[in-house]
Amino acid sequence: MFDTGASHLSEYDGPDEIVLGNGKTLSISHMGHTSIPTSTRTLSLNDVLLVPHLRSSYEGATHVGVNINDVYYASPFPHQPIHQLNSSIKTSGSPLSWHHKFGHPSIKVLKLLLNNLGLGYYKMSNASFYCDACSLNKIHKQPFGENSFKVSKPLELIYSDVWGPVQTSNDGYAYYVIFVDFYSKYTWLYPIKQKSDVAILFPQFKSLVEKFFKTPLVSLFSDNGGEYIGLIPYLLRHGISHFTTPPHTPEQNGVAERRHRHIVETRLSLLHHANLPLNFWSHAFQIVVYLNQLPTQILNFMSPYEQLYKIPPTYMKLKPFDCLCFPWLRPYASSKLYPRSIKCIILGYSSKSAYKCYDPESHRLYHSRHVEFIDHIFPFTKNGTVTNSLPTPEKFIPTGSQKPKSHATKIHILSPLPIHADAPHTMQQNPTSNPLPTQNNTTPSTTKSLNLYNSISSSSSVLYWTPTHPLPTLKLISHRLPLKL
Numbered sequence: 369m370f371d372t373g374a375s376h377l378s379e380y381d382g383p384d385e386i387v388l389g390n391g392k393t394l395s396i397s398h399m400g401h402t403s404i405p406t407s408t409r410t411l412s413l414n415d416v417l418l419v420p421h422l423r424s425s426y427e428g429a430t431h432v433g434v435n436i437n438d439v440y441y442a443s444p445f446p447h448q449p450i451h452q453l454n455s456s457i458k459t460s461g462s463p464l465s466w467h468h469k470f471g472h473p474s475i476k477v478l479k480l481l482l483n484n485l486g487l488g489y490y491k492m493s494n495a496s497f498y499c500d501a502c503s504l505n506k507i508h509k510q511p512f513g514e515n516s517f518k519v520s521k522p523l524e525l526i527y528s529d530v531w532g533p534v535q536t537s538n539d540g541y542a543y544y545v546i547f548v549d550f551y552s553k554y555t556w557l558y559p560i561k562q563k564s565d566v567a568i569l570f571p572q573f574k575s576l577v578e579k580f581f582k583t584p585l586v587s588l589f590s591d592n593g594g595e596y597i598g599l600i601p602y603l604l605r606h607g608i609s610h611f612t613t614p615p616h617t618p619e620q621n622g623v624a625e626r627r628h629r630h631i632v633e634t635r636l637s638l639l640h641h642a643n644l645p646l647n648f649w650s651h652a653f654q655i656v657v658y659l660n661q662l663p664t665q666i667l668n669f670m671s672p673y674e675q676l677y678k679i680p681p682t683y684m685k686l687k688p689f690d691c692l693c694f695p696w697l698r699p700y701a702s703s704k705l706y707p708r709s710i711k712c713i714i715l716g717y718s719s720k721s722a723y724k725c726y727d728p729e730s731h732r733l734y735h736s737r738h739v740e741f742i743d744h745i746f747p748f749t750k751n752g753t754v755t756n757s758l759p760t761p762e763k764f765i766p767t768g769s770q771k772p773k774s775h776a777t778k779i780h781i782l783s784p785l786p787i788h789a790d791a792p793h794t795m796q797q798n799p800t801s802n803p804l805p806t807q808n809n810t811t812p813s814t815t816k817s818l819n820l821y822n823s824i825s826s827s828s829s830v831l832y833w834t835p836t837h838p839l840p841t842l843k844l845i846s847h848r849l850p851l852k853l
Contacts (some may be wrong), residue, residue: 376400377418386419394421463492464499474503501671512619517550523577525550525587528570529624530563530595531632537650538731546631547573548623550589552676553625553667557657559650566595571602587611591621591777631656642690642749643712651715651724655689658717687714687723691746695725696738713747714739 377400386394398418404411466487467478475494482492518523527550532543542558545566548555556577558569574585587609590596596612603610613620635652639645644652661681663669673681687693694709701708712725712734722737728747 376402378415380417386417394419396430426473463497467497467499472506474498509619511615515623519551521583522551522554522581523583525589525625526585527589527621527627528596529591529621529628530560530566530593531628532563534649535646538645538647539650539733543648544650545569546624546627546657549672549676550623552672553623553664554659554660554672554676555631557631557653559653563593563595564598567598569603571601574606574608589621589623591618634659638689642746644690648715651726652689653714685717687741688743688745688746689716690748692716692742692747693723693725694740694742695723695734695736697734698735709740711747714741780808782797 377398380396380399382396382399384396386396388394396417397420398417400418401412401414402416404413458581463478463482466482467473470478470481473481475497478497479492507671517525530543530544530545534542536542537559539559541561543561543563543565544557544559546555546557556573558564558573578585578718585608588596588599588603589611591613592615596610611657618625631653634656635649638652638655639648659848661671661673661683663671667675690713693712693714695712696709698708710727712727714723715726716724717725717731722735723739725734725736725739727734728733735768843844
């Protein structure tokens with residue numbers, strides 16, 4: 369607000385000056401006090417400054433400005449009053465009516481607009497203003513603060529959540545469940561076939577961790593899924609507190625949800641780099657969780673493994689996912705003349721201080737401690753097929769008139785399904801499609817490799833394979849050594 373004059377002035381001899389927007393400075397000649405009339409009372413102004421050179425821009429002005437609802441405005445044009453600039457806007461109407469005219473802006477924007485128009489609603493509070501249409505259609509989730517839980521040792525609070533369903537993995541899983549220790553951020557992951565498996569898995573998990581860490585599991589935090597609601601009687605019997613989230617509020621289970629995001633994103637990166645089909649997701653997930661050994665920022669760059677076990681991790685065992693490997697398989701050879709290994713790919717780490725080696729030809733998963741790795745070769749191409757046939761080494765087949773003997777050996781097969789539609793199957797082959805080499809063409813270059821694992825039968829959760837061959841001249845010798853997982 370500019371004042372073109374003042375009464376009760378005295379000469380000013382101070383060093384202060386008036387600085388304009390263009391950087392120009394104007395000197396102050398006098399200082400005093402004056403009064404401005406309003407509709408209700410007279411405003412007294414103290415320390416009023418008189419700037420003579422500023423007066424030239426407002427020649428002929430005999431008043432301070434235009435009074436609109438007790439707000440004085442200086443006209444930007446000497447001969448045009450301020451009210452003419454807003455002649456199209458009426459100065460009447462409630463704040464709510466202006467709120468409707470402006471298209472339901474926020475209360476903060478509405479107050480700014482009304483004050484700029486001289487309508488004087490600057491004292492309007494958020495609590496006194498209410499718009500039914502905005503309340504019905506502009507409601508959002510409230511922000512979440514920091515986690516209020518405090519723990520001092522492992523197993524005081526476990527976060528859990530189920531992820532899925534997705535495409536069934538090659539070992540028959542459609543979900544996985546995680547348990548995250550809030551103290552150490554250490555994560556346990558278990559692939560499951562259906563959500564109801566949580567009711568069976570959680571008691572086993574509880575017994576395992578309580579016995580290992582010699583401390584009770586105190587609290588469980590989960591959503592209101594049916595798989596966790598069914599656990600309530602068990603939790604009550606064992607004195608475990610159960611905290612749940614409100615419906616449709618996964619943010620309150622943020623510890624588990626953030627682990628989901630990390631696990632899924634890292635799994636996608638592993639499968640993309642390895643060019644493996646998506647039905648290998650369960651193996652990639654387990655590798656991600658195995659990497660609990662990596663430092664994390666939320667623990668001041670300490671790993672969850674070290675936070676939980678109080679010892680630093682070792683990284684000597686880590687190998688690239690899906691790289692070429694050769695496990696030692698001599699105990700499973702049917703003859704001392706057979707090769708001692710086959711080409712496999714690594715799918716993870718076994719709890720038996722071993723590696724999980726997968727044979728794409730027979731779809732078998734071997735657990736072996738004695739493995740040779742070629743960590744710069746990844747046998748799969750981008751379309752999910754094998755870059756080479758990864759053949760089982762050619763077998764020396766004796767000739768004779770004896771009938772084949774069937775030697776059934778018990779073996780756990782975690783991947784009975786084919787990798788994809790184009791992958792070779794290990795079911796019974798047509799005898800005419802793979803004839804026995806005669807004496808005239810028995811050289812290694814012309815002899816086709818034979819798949820000795822042709823028929824697969826199922827009994828409960830254990831699969832049996834019977835090494836047979838349709839040719840009458842095949843003779844097999846079995847060591848009857850089970851493949852332990």
